[in-house]
Amino acid sequence: MSATVTVVGGGYGGTAVAKELDDVADVVLVEPRDSFFHNIAALRALVDPAWADRIFLPYDRLLRRGRVVRDHAVRVAPDGVELASGVRLASDFIVLATGSTYPFPAKLDVDDSAAAKERLRTAHEQLAAADRVLLLGAGPVGLELAGEIKAAFPDKAVTIVDPGHDVITGEDLPDEFRAELRRQLAELGVELVLGTTLTAEPVPDPGTLKPFTVTTQSGRTLAADIWFRCFGGSVLTDYLADELAVARQPNGRLDVTPDLRLAGADRVFALGDITAIPEAKKAAAARAHAEVVAANIRTLLEAGSSADLATYQPDEPGIAVPLGPRAGASYARKYGGLLDAATTSQLKGADLLVGEFAELFGLVD
Structure with a gap:
């Protein structure tokens, strides 16, 4: 049986990790929205309505083997994710990629x-x-x-x-x-x-x-x-439970190790805006994080916990x-x-x- 990788958040980083691991794991992408919101182009859509249909991309073709669950994570522990619906997703690996909020129109606060x-x-x-x-x-x-x-x-x-x-x-x-x-x-x-x-x-x-x-x-x-x-802008990471909660700073950002894991949690990774990495919070950074996270989960799947993992280096x-x-x-x-x-x-x-x-x-x- 394949390992289950639960990715919490279907933004720029989360979707990249889910797609990259789709061929080697049972990927479950948890995302409350019915479509990916390409917020890089949101301001253009405000001034030109013709763009509105171009920046909402449905998730149904993102994964070939994995699945997308439209729900909110309300509690994340080292071994699983509990959803607002009451469903609990037992997980071998968890990737936290819940991103950040920002005032309209740069980002939206509606899921439909x-x-x-x-x-x-x-x-x-x-x-x-x-x-x-x-x-x-x-x-x-x-x-x-x-x-x-x-x-x-x-x-x-x-x-x-x-x-x-x-x-x-x-x-x-x-x-x-x-x-x-x-x-x-x-x-x-x-x-x-x-x-x-x-x-x-x-x-x-x-x-x-x-x-x-x-x-x-x-x-x-x-x-x-x-x-x-x-x-x-702000981040929401209050879903962390048990020993994972100690990684959360007062501003909500998460302390991560150089290989983008939460300290003391060998199988819980975090990426994107929610990390406390001192760098500009941009979609490009989230996607760069995703490359490291996906590579490290692949390595752990193949070589186990003793494997040498890739580390993330912020760009200039x-x-x-x-x-x-x-x-x-x-x-x-x-x-x-x-x-x-x-x-x-x-x-x-x-x-x-x-x-x-x-x-x-x-x-x-």
Whole structure:
């Protein structure tokens, strides 16, 4: 009989592990959503409804031998996973890949793809009718959303407010990269209001068309018709039980060993945003984690607990920030440093990797 590998979470890392191990184990992928949500392209889907159908990829062709269970994990112990339905999945190996939450529209908090698409379409209609847009947060999400809005609606006024004194602070990136993003944002007509916060959050709900005014701590009054929150991600790992819970830090992230196991749990791995690895939390990192986890489980299946396992080494700092389909900038030290808008469009901006993931999910004939 094959070993059972239970993968908790069907995001970028979890799906990669499940697919890689499908030929050597009985894989069970636990995921509450009915479709994979390609959130890399979510902001494009907000400004262009034609993208909404392209970023929800059904799970039914992902695995050939394994199965996808649509459910929530409520308790994970070293030997099994208990689901919200009451079912318990006895497991030889467990992979924790539950990812992170983030405010709409970068991520969604609904599990049904039809409801999610409707929410995106409603928000699009509200945005299309607005003349002035306020974005809170000058990180990658805020800048990407500003670029998408200006690409789709060049005449809209877009303002970004952030307490930092520059864009994308807190990451090990050179000043020239930030300067290039500021230059392009200025060309697009996006106003940056940096080094200050609002005295109070806007009264309307985010993504709702309703004119309002707000005041910054520096004393400036800003008027807008709609706003979006572009900060505030979090992880959910409170399902850990028994001795596994000691790996959980106060912020919810999990301490992992170099081979991506929880300390003291030889057959429980964790990957992606929920890990405490000091690196940018990106889909690319989750997929790199998945390669190590899948390789190590294969090794353990073949050679047992005495096997030498692969270790994960974080990549050099790098980032791609498209500002719509044709603008943006990237930085990758190993590829020469600052990369221009045309290269950024080739890497990410034009297709936003939709074709690559459609192929992964068996949706390309």
